[in-house]
Amino acid sequence: MIRLTKALKAWGTPGFEGVLKKEMEQIDTGQLPLQQGLSTGSYAIGSKFNVMIINVSEEAGFIRAKAGIFYSGIIAGCSCADDPTPVNEESEYCVVQLDIDVLTAETTVALLAE
Numbered sequence: 001m002i003r004l005t006k007a008l009k010a011w012g013t014p015g016f017e018g019v020l021k022k023e024m025e026q027i028d029t030g031q032l033p034l035q036q037g038l039s040t041g042s043y044a045i046g047s048k049f050n051v052m053i054i055n056v057s058e059e060a061g062f063i064r065a066k067a068g069i070f071y072s073g074i075i076a077g078c079s080c081a082d083d084p085t086p087v088n089e090e091s092e093y094c095v096v097q098l099d100i101d102v103l104t105a106e107t108t109v110a111l112l113a114e
Helices: 005-010 016-024
Strands: 043-059 062-074 089-101 106-112
Touching (some): 005 016, 016 043, 016 062
Antiparallel strands (some): 062 089, 089 106
């Protein structure tokens, strides 16, 4: 379970979006829908990614944030010794919705269709 406690503490302050961005960029990539968000590659490389906060609002006990995630993917080949296909990273982008519980900071992440 993702808990964005620093973002919850910063809610309502001018620095909220910066805190949310920084805390999101520290989430383990296995907890984000990067593989499902691929558009050109076949395998998500989640070692580094950047977040852009698109908008935030408060709704029924949740802080709802829409964020864009910039990351990389590859088109995986057979990885044979004589495979001539180079492994090039492809730029990827997906949009997610985060619902942060205002009492517990428990956060759900859902991939949004663009």
